[in-house]
Amino acid sequence: MGLIKTVKEKLHNIHVLSLMTNGSVAVIGMVTYALLCHTLSLAERGVWLMFQSTFLLTDSLRAGFLSTGFIKFYAGTSVSQARGIAGSAWVIAIVITLLFCLLSIPGFFFSYLIKDPGLVFFVKWFGVLSLVSLPYFMASCIVQAEGRFDRFLKLRLVNLISFMAGVILLIAFHERSVLSVVYAFFAAFVISSIFALSSGWSKIGTLGKQNRPDILRLYHFGKYTVGTAISSNFFLTIDNFIVNFMLGPAALAVFDIGVKLLEIIEIPMRSFAASTMPILSAAFNRGQKDDLMLTMKKLVGMLTIVMIPIVILVIIFAEIPIGLLGGGKYLDTEAVNLFRLFILFALLTPADRFFALTLDAVHRPGVNFYKVLGMLALTLIFDYIGISLFGNIYGIAYAYLVPLIFGIVVSYFALQQYAKFGFWSIYGFGFQETKGVIAAALAKFRKA
Numbered sequence: 426m427g428l429i430k431t432v433k434e435k436l437h438n439i440h441v442l443s444l445m446t447n448g449s450v451a452v453i454g455m456v457t458y459a460l461l462c463h464t465l466s467l468a469e470r471g472v473w474l475m476f477q478s479t480f481l482l483t484d485s486l487r488a489g490f491l492s493t494g495f496i497k498f499y500a501g502t503s504v505s506q507a508r509g510i511a512g513s514a515w516v517i518a519i520v521i522t523l524l525f526c527l528l529s530i531p532g533f534f535f536s537y538l539i540k541d542p543g544l545v546f547f548v549k550w551f552g553v554l555s556l557v558s559l560p561y562f563m564a565s566c567i568v569q570a571e572g573r574f575d576r577f578l579k580l581r582l583v584n585l586i587s588f589m590a591g592v593i594l595l596i597a598f599h600e601r602s603v604l605s606v607v608y609a610f611f612a613a614f615v616i617s618s619i620f621a622l623s624s625g626w627s628k629i630g631t632l633g634k635q636n637r638p639d640i641l642r643l644y645h646f647g648k649y650t651v652g653t654a655i656s657s658n659f660f661l662t663i664d665n666f667i668v669n670f671m672l673g674p675a676a677l678a679v680f681d682i683g684v685k686l687l688e689i690i691e692i693p694m695r696s697f698a699a700s701t702m703p704i705l706s707a708a709f710n711r712g713q714k715d716d717l718m719l720t721m722k723k724l725v726g727m728l729t730i731v732m733i734p735i736v737i738l739v740i741i742f743a744e745i746p747i748g749l750l751g752g753g754k755y756l757d758t759e760a761v762n763l764f765r766l767f768i769l770f771a772l773l774t775p776a777d778r779f780f781a782l783t784l785d786a787v788h789r790p791g792v793n794f795y796k797v798l799g800m801l802a803l804t805l806i807f808d809y810i811g812i813s814l815f816g817n818i819y820g821i822a823y824a825y826l827v828p829l830i831f832g833i834v835v836s837y838f839a840l841q842q843y844a845k846f847g848f849w850s851i852y853g854f855g856f857q858e859t860k861g862v863i864a865a866a867l868a869k870f871r872k873a
Contacts (some may be wrong), residue, residue, distance in 0.1 A: 449578060451688045453585040458685060459750055460592050464601050471674035472603045474665065474681055475543025476550075477610075482662045483551050484558070487521045489651035492566050493702065493785050494643050499570040500703040500710070510643070511567060511628045512635035517643055522559050526552040546607055558614040560629065564621035567628055569699055576626055577699075583620045588613035649790030659801060664821055667808045672818065680818045682751045683763035689735060690771040694778050697724055701779070705786035718844045721783045726855015727862070728775040739768045759818050766822040773829055776851070780836035792839040799835070800828035 465473060495514045499507055529552025536545045561584065568576040591609025595601065621627040664684075669677045701724060708717040739746075743761045751760065784793050807827045811820025837848055 450581050450585055451692050453582070453589055455685075455688065455750065457585070457589045457592055460589070460596065461606065462751060464592070464596055465603065465606070467678055468674060469603050471669070471677055472543045472546070473606055474677065475541060475669065476546040476603070476607070478662045478665050479544065479547045480551050480554060482659055483525070483547075484555065484562075485659075486651060487518065487525075487555065487562065490521060490647035491518055491643065492569075493650040493790075494646035495566050496570040496702050497646065497706040497709075497786065497788075498639070498642060499567075500572075500706045502710075508628075508631045508634040509636050509639050512631035512633065513639035513643055514566065515563060515629065515632050516635045516640055517647070518559060518563055522555050525555040528552065542603075546603065550607060550611070554611060554614060557611065557618055560618040560621040560627045561614060563629070564624070564627040568626055570703060572700070572703055574700060576624075580617065580621060580626070584613055584617040587616045646788075646790060649794040650785055651794075659797075663801070663804055664808060667805075667812065668818060668821065671809075671812050676818055679755065679758045679760045680763065680821065682747060682755055683760045683767060683818075686746050686750065686764050687767055687771060689739065690732060690768065690774060693728055693731075694774060697728065698778055698782055702782055702786065705783060709786050709788070714844055717783070717786065718846060721779055722846065722851050722854055723858055725775045725779045726851045726853070727859050728855075729772060729852060730855045730859045732772055732775070736768050736772060740765050743768075763818060763822055766819070767825065770822075770826055770829065773833060776833050776848075777829055777836070780833060780840060784836060784839060787840075787843050789839060789843070792835070796832055796835045796839075800832050803828040803831055 461470060461473065491514055495510065499510045502510065529548065529550075532548030532552075536548050539545050539548065561580065565577060565580055568574070568580065588609055591612055592606065595605045595609060622629065664680070665677060668680045701720065704720055705717055708714075708720065743764050744756055747755050747761050747764060755761075781793050781796075784790065804824070804827075807824035808821055811822075811824035812818075814820055815823070840846070
């Protein structure tokens with residue numbers, strides 16, 4: 426009974442719930458990805474990749490404008506304040522979504538002027554997709570701010586399982602086209618939003634509690650955090666465009682396989698980032714500087730230490746996941762070594778991700794905004810230089826290091842103004858904390 430109780434307690438830890446959410450999402454996402462790889466032709470998959478990455482980039486503008494600021498101001502507040510912030514966030518989300526819809530109208534009628542088929546699908550669909558996904562988006566923000574990652578898990582599963590089921594139905598009925606996949610994508614958002622509204626998790630009823638001060642607070646904070654939030658999506662979109670137009674669609678397919686498998690690292694990154702932001706924000710709002718910095722250092726250090734054995738295993742056995750996901754045709758391409766390079770460089774991502782998150786929590790979103798602009802400029806410049814020098818997608822991998830290191834350095838010196846800490850000491854601290862956690866877990870297991 427003691428062991429069962431311990432397991433139950435661990436499963437209700439918000440970090441574990443968040444990790445379960447992203448783990449489940451990644452597994453279903455990988456299955457759907459593999460289905461699409463085997464359903465669509467290489468050219469069609471390239472079209473889908475361009476549509477999806479461009480849509481996700483656009484959607485990250487809305488998420489970036491609201492998500493971080495909403496969690497920051499919502500976490501640790503009273504019930505009445507929280508309702509006002511939720512209603513105000515709804516107002517901003519509606520305005521942004523309506524702007525997307527208005528922008529999509531001329532795009533729908535003049536899409537014939539666009540040569541790239543993936544971008545044609547995007548300009549026709551991004552407005553209506555933004556509209557039908559709005560309740561689902563707001564519910565996702567709210568349950569994360571409340572620390573209800575069990576609900577967030579349900580929301581994400583409804584969305585992803587709906588899409589996967591749609592793809593399976595398309596295969597069963599031999600409807601294997603990009604347009605059919607877009608229909609399935611649309612249906613998944615409709616189902617997810619209906620679920621969000623019927624469950625009450627979207628809190629659409631708080632619209633009546635919106636107020637000008639909260640709207641302005643969210644707006645002024647969001648105009649900076651939007652840069653941080655779109656960074657990862659924007660970097661991938663830029664890479665996709667550069668690879669597609671400089672090396673061709675076949676190279677894009679190979680590049681995408683290598684990058685997709687970075688989900689191994691992105692799962693803990695996304696889950697801990699999502700569950701940590703409310704903790705950091707609440708600590709800052711209560712003036713608990715030491716607790717805030719301790720949380721940041723613990724996560725950066727421990728995640729990096731835990732990642733090391735994973736990285737070693739991936740470098741040794743990289744062919745296995747590449748072969749399983751894409752098939753044997755990818756084993757003789759750059760995909761395997763590209764995966765090895767990216768997974769090695771990913772050891773720096775905890776510092777980059779959580780330094781940026783902490784800057785948002787301590788109300789320094791402006792630093793992140795200008796830092797991201799610099800990182801984007803460096804990505805463009807060094808992607809071009811990398812491909813020009815190497816003549817293949819290895820140039821993209823090596824170029825990835827430059828903006829990553831730049832972002833870490835800028836964030837580190839900006840955080841020094843809030844609290845002094847040594848960069849390398851974080852990893853020593855993380856090693857000691859990891860040893861402590863393992864020892865405690867083993868002790869509990871023996872007692873159970």
